[in-house]
Amino acid sequence: MEQFEPKLVAFVCNWCTYAGADLTGTSRIKYATNVRIIRFPCTGRIDFMLISKAFANGADGVIVSGCHPNDCHYTSGNFHARRRWMSFNAMLTFMGIDPDRIIFSWVSAAEGAKWADVVNQSVEQIRKLGPFTEYQKLVQSGIEEENFNG
Amino acid sequence: MDNLRQKAKELLESKTVNLVIGYENGTNGKARAVFITDPEKTGKLIYDERCKQNLAVYLNKHEVKHYGKIAIVAPLMVMRSILVLVSECQVKKENIVALGIGEDGSLLDFPSLEVVEKYVAKIPLGNPQSDQEILDKLNAMTMEQRRAFWQNELERCFKCYACRAACPMCYCLRCTVECNQPQWISAPAHPLGNLEWHMLRTMHLTGRCVSCGDCGRACPLNIPIHLLTMQQAEEAFHMFGVRAGTSMKAESALSTYKPDDKENFIL
Numbered sequence: 001m002e003q004f005e006p007k008l009v010a011f012v013c014n015w016c017t018y019a020g021a022d023l024t025g026t027s028r029i030k031y032a033t034n035v036r037i038i039r040f041p042c043t044g045r046i047d048f049m050l051i052s053k054a055f056a057n058g059a060d061g062v063i064v065s066g067c068h069p070n071d072c073h074y075t076s077g078n079f080h081a082r083r084r085w086m087s088f089n090a091m092l093t094f095m096g097i098d099p100d101r102i103i104f105s106w107v108s109a110a111e112g113a114k115w116a117d118v119v120n121q122s123v124e125q126i127r128k129l130g131p132f133t134e135y136q137k138l139v140q141s142g143i144e145e146e147n148f149n150g
Numbered sequence: 151m152d153n154l155r156q157k158a159k160e161l162l163e164s165k166t167v168n169l170v171i172g173y174e175n176g177t178n179g180k181a182r183a184v185f186i187t188d189p190e191k192t193g194k195l196i197y198d199e200r201c202k203q204n205l206a207v208y209l210n211k212h213e214v215k216h217y218g219k220i221a222i223v224a225p226l227m228v229m230r231s232i233l234v235l236v237s238e239c240q241v242k243k244e245n246i247v248a249l250g251i252g253e254d255g256s257l258l259d260f261p262s263l264e265v266v267e268k269y270v271a272k273i274p275l276g277n278p279q280s281d282q283e284i285l286d287k288l289n290a291m292t293m294e295q296r297r298a299f300w301q302n303e304l305e306r307c308f309k310c311y312a313c314r315a316a317c318p319m320c321y322c323l324r325c326t327v328e329c330n331q332p333q334w335i336s337a338p339a340h341p342l343g344n345l346e347w348h349m350l351r352t353m354h355l356t357g358r359c360v361s362c363g364d365c366g367r368a369c370p371l372n373i374p375i376h377l378l379t380m381q382q383a384e385e386a387f388h389m390f391g392v393r394a395g396t397s398m399k400a401e402s403a404l405s406t407y408k409p410d411d412k413e414n415f416i417l
Contacts (some may be wrong), residue, residue, distance in 0.1 A: 027192050049334050050324070069409065079407035081254065083390065087356045087404060090385040091349065094288070094378070096297025105417035118417055138342040142229055145277055 006060035006126040008035040010119070011050060013043045013066035015073040016108045023112030031116035032123040035063065042066065044077030048088045051102060055135045061101045061126035063118065068106040078106075100125065101132060151289050153257040154223065154258065155192045158250060161221050162189035167247055171208055172223035173201040183208065187217075197223060197251055204362040206231030206318040209241050221247040226273065227362035229266050230395025231318040235357060267397055275393050277361045277380045285381055301341070304348055306371045308339040313351065313375055313400060316368035319358045326350060347371070352378040357386040357403025360395040 018039045024031065040046055043066030051062050064085070072078040085104050092099045103122040106148045107115045158170045169187055174194040176182030179354055181200040185208075195360055206228045208214050222228060222246030235241045243263045250266065253273075260266050277285065288296060311327070314320040327335045327347060335350065336343035351365075359379040366376030386403040387393050390411070394402060 049346070049350065052349060053334075056342060056346075072325070076407060079405070079409060079411070082411055082413065082416070083404055083407050084353075085416070086389050086411065087382065088353065089413075089415060090389070091292070091352055091356070091378070091382060094296065094381050094385075095345075096233065096293050096295070098293060099415070103193060103417065104415060111297050121417075138301075141341045 004127055004130060006034055006123060006131070007058060008061045008063055008119075008122060009054040009059045010035050010037045010065065011040055011043075011046045011092035012037055012063075012107075013073075013078075014039055014041050016067035016071065016106075017065040017115065020107045020111050020115045022142040023109065024115045025112075027112045028058060029112060029116045031119045034123045035119050035128075036146060042072065042074050042077035043081035044072075044074065046081060048084065051088075055101075055132060056139055058136070060129075060132045061103065061122060062123050063103045063105065065105045065107045065115075065118065068108055095136075097135075098129065125145060151195070151197055154197060154249060154251075155195050157257060158186065158192040158195055158221060159189045161247060162186070162192065167217075167219040167221040168213065169217040169219075170195070170221045170223075170249075171205050171214070172249070173197060173203070173205075175269055185214075195223070197225075197255060201225070202364075203365060204228060204231055204316070204318055204364040206235065207316060207364070208319070209235060209246070210321045215241075215245075219245050219247065221249055223251060224248040224260075224266075225251040226253070226270070227360055229270055230275075230360040231362065232263065233267065233270065233395045233398055233400075234319060234323060234360060235321075236401075237400050238358075243398060258295070263313045270396055275361075275396070277384060278363065281361070281363065281377065281380055282384075285384070287376060288377065288381075301345075303373050304344045305341050306350070307344040307373055308371070309337075309344065309347060310370060312368040312370060313365035316364040317355070319360075320351070348375060348378060351375070352382055355379045356382040357390065357392060359383045 011111060021037060046064055054062050066078050089099045105118045107118060161167045169185060172184055172195045173181045176183035183205055184194055194215060194298045204227050205222055232246055248260045248266050250260045252258050301373060335346045361380050361383050363376040366374050369375060392403050401405045
C-alpha cells in the first residue's frame with residue numbers, strides 16, 4: 001500500500017523561522033515536501049482561527065513556528081503567542097480535538113538544520129496519526145445528506 | 151431586602167445615581183432585571199436565590215451609560231464582572247455604585263469599587279461546585295469520549311448567539327462572527343461553524359470569564375457551553391496564576407505575559 005502523504009501548513013514568522021527555512025534551502029538540506037509555508041509578520045499575528053481554517057481547508061497538520069523567547073523582532077510578540085498557544089492547546093484537549101496535530105516550535109534564522117528536523121518530525125508524527133478525517137467529517141457533514149436526498 | 155430597597159431609594163433621592171439596576175418579580179415566578187429611575191418604585195427590588203442573571207451585562211449598553219451614575223445590585227459574580235469591565239476601560243469606576251450582596255444575601259456597604267476589590271480578594275474564587283464536578287468528570291474521560299460529548303452537544307447549536315448576548319465580557323461592537331470579508335465562521339448552523347464559533351467564544355473569554363454561568367443559562371437548547379469558558383478560567387489560573395475580576399488594574403491572561411511562562415509542548 002502506498003504510504004499516506006499528509007498535507008501540512010506551516011505558519012512561520014518573517015524574522016526567524018522564515019529566514020531559518022531559507023537557510024535550510026541555501027544550505028541544501030533536504031526535507032519533507034509535505035509542508036506549505038505561509039509567512040507572517042510575527043507569531044503574535046497567528047490567530048487560532050487561522051489554524052482552524054487550515055484544518056477546515058484540508059490540512060492534516062499545522063506547524064506554528066517563530067523566534068525563540070527573548071528574540072522577538074517586536075520584543076514581546078512571541079511571549080503573547082506562547083500564552084495563546086498554551087490556552088489553545090488546553091482548550092483543544094478539553095474539546096477532544098487532538099492537539100498533536102499542531103506542532104509548535106521556536107526556530108531561529110540560524111537554525112536551518114533544526115527547521116528541517118522539525119518538518120521531518122512533524123510529517124512523521126502526522127503520518128502516524130493519519131488523515132484528519134474527524135475534522136473533514138465535520139466539514140462535509142450535511143453536504144452529503146443533501147446530495148443523497150436530492 | 152428592606153435594606154436594599156432603602157439604600158436604592160436614598161441613592162436615587164439624593165441624586166447620587168440616576169438609575170438603579172436590580173431584580174424584580176417577573177412572570178411565571180421568575181426573577182428578571184429591572185431598571186429604576188423613580189425613588190418611589192424601589193419597592194420593586196428583590197433579591198433571592200432566583201436572581202441568577204449577571205446584571206453587569208447591561209453596564210456597557212449605551213442606553214444605560216447615558217444615565218451617567220448607576221447603582222447595580224451586585225452579588226459576587228456581578229462584582230467581579232464590574233472589575234473586569236473597569237480593568238478593560240469599558241465603564242468608568244466613578245460611575246458605578248455596587249449594591250453588594252453577601253453570600254448570605256445581606257446588603258454590603260461598598261463606598262467605592264476599591265472596597266469591592268478588597269472584598270473579592272478575601273473570598274476563595276473558582277467555579278461553582280456543581281459545574282466543577284462535571285468538569286472533573288469530563289477531564290477524566292478519554293480524548294475520544296470528550297470529542298463525542300462536545301460534538302453531540304454542539305451539533306444542536308443553532309447560533310442564536312444568546313450566549314454572547316448574556317455575557318458581560320462579550321461586548322465587541324463588531325464580532326468576528328458577523329465579519330464576512332473574509333468569512334471566519336460559516337453563518338448557518340453547521341457542525342463545523344458551530345465548533346468554530348464555540349472555539350472562538352471560548353478563546354476570547356479565556357482569562358476573562360468570571361464563571362457566572364450565564365451563557366449556559368441563556369442557551370435555549372441547554373447546551374452546557376459555560377463549561378468551556380469555566381474550564382478555561384481554571385486553566386488560566388493554573389497556567390498563569392490569574393483570575394479574572396479580582397482587580398481593576400489586572401490585565402487579562404492573554405493580554406499580558408511573563409518571560410518565564412512554563413509550557414512543555416513547544417519544540
